[in-house]
Amino acid sequence: MANSPPDTVLLAGHLLDGTGVASLADVEVRIVGGRIASCRKSEGLPQDRTCRVIDLRQYWVMPGLIDAHLHLWGLEPGDATPAGFETRLARARQQARDLLHAGFTTVRDLGSPITPWIRDSSSTNPSTVPRILAAHVGLTGARGPWLIPQPSWWEARVVRGVDSAREAVRRLHDEGVDVVKIGASTGPRDEGFGDTPTLTVNEIRAVCEAAHGLGLPVAAHAIGSEAVRRCVAAGVDTIEHGYGLSHAVCDLVAASSAWIVPTLRTRAVRAAPAAQATARVQFDTLRRGVAAGIRYAVGTDSVGDSHTPHGPGNALEIELLGRVLTPEAALAAGTREAARMLGVDGETGTLTVGRCADLIAVPGDPRRDLSVLQRVAFVMRNGQVVRSDPTGAKS
Numbered sequence: 001m002a003n004s005p006p007d008t009v010l011l012a013g014h015l016l017d018g019t020g021v022a023s024l025a026d027v028e029v030r031i032v033g034g035r036i037a038s039c040r041k042s043e044g045l046p047q048d049r050t051c052r053v054i055d056l057r058q059y060w061v062m063p064g065l066i067d068a069h070l071h072l073w074g075l076e077p078g079d080a081t082p083a084g085f086e087t088r089l090a091r092a093r094q095q096a097r098d099l100l101h102a103g104f105t106t107v108r109d110l111g112s113p114i115t116p117w118i119r120d121s122s123s124t125n126p127s128t129v130p131r132i133l134a135a136h137v138g139l140t141g142a143r144g145p146w147l148i149p150q151p152s153w154w155e156a157r158v159v160r161g162v163d164s165a166r167e168a169v170r171r172l173h174d175e176g177v178d179v180v181k182i183g184a185s186t187g188p189r190d191e192g193f194g195d196t197p198t199l200t201v202n203e204i205r206a207v208c209e210a211a212h213g214l215g216l217p218v219a220a221h222a223i224g225s226e227a228v229r230r231c232v233a234a235g236v237d238t239i240e241h242g243y244g245l246s247h248a249v250c251d252l253v254a255a256s257s258a259w260i261v262p263t264l265r266t267r268a269v270r271a272a273p274a275a276q277a278t279a280r281v282q283f284d285t286l287r288r289g290v291a292a293g294i295r296y297a298v299g300t301d302s303v304g305d306s307h308t309p310h311g312p313g314n315a316l317e318i319e320l321l322g323r324v325l326t327p328e329a330a331l332a333a334g335t336r337e338a339a340r341m342l343g344v345d346g347e348t349g350t351l352t353v354g355r356c357a358d359l360i361a362v363p364g365d366p367r368r369d370l371s372v373l374q375r376v377a378f379v380m381r382n383g384q385v386v387r388s389d390p391t392g393a394k395s
């Protein structure tokens, strides 16, 4: 009966429903058919013994987390050359499971040929991996990012001109992607790749028009003012990394419908001076962007290597965002706002009636200490218990 979880009553010590209203103490969340049926003041253990009762009265219960930019490459720390596909698939599936156990109930993979396989092969059993949106492979211009000779963790396709760009989008659509990823600039800077634009405005616009016509959003790797300016002018939906931006370009982004996913974790965890210099630029741009009114969502750019293993550490991104945003805004960026950005806010991102029961329990108020997000004690996805630590949580 893996697909029809029993009716459940969950008792939350404190509930942050993710809508931005104040937390509530002693709440009973009723879950029917995997979705939230009601949230109301608890009157103790329910008398109705036909339903499953989960006691989370020691915890803070909140929406499941979202990582809107990562890569499931099936890497292992120290890997110099890619293993065979089956080995990488098995590792990447384990990493997806690790993410779910860490509280990430939705993830967007912005480049891995493996991830569509995981998405499709796991779709009938939602308690094994997060909800997955996948870009498969990226599109870029000649001399774009991801074309430098290196072990081919994933491939990029070169587009040359607007017809080629449209055709590349149609091919990705046929291949079943959820989002079109483009490389609009080189970068990262600290690896010596600079921030040179790699696609023309017309090429990016052709990608966006073709993708939007097929119902697909466009995510652009874009570093530096000129690349981001082109993305905004062309109608890109989400700007990935998005650092090294002038005040004027921050204002342009803020006035557009685009979001920025600042991917702070990958540089923050590296000690090398060049990486730390990039991190400083990232935070400077973030402060500038917040002042301008840009919308942000959480994405880590984690790849599962020794610097950025997939798991509890992905939640560090929310803590890093919280150094500039308010704790409430950082939490929203990893839940409600990320769901809006990904177009899945009708399904997840808040604990409101009708949404999927994608939720986590943490051992303290995350608004006071965002690091509790790295100590998730309980995870439910689509009403199915994924993880329940022995202390306090029973099912």
Ligand SMILES: [Zn+2]
Residues within 6 Å of the ligand: 069, 070, 071, 110, 111, 301
């Ligand atoms: Zn990435």
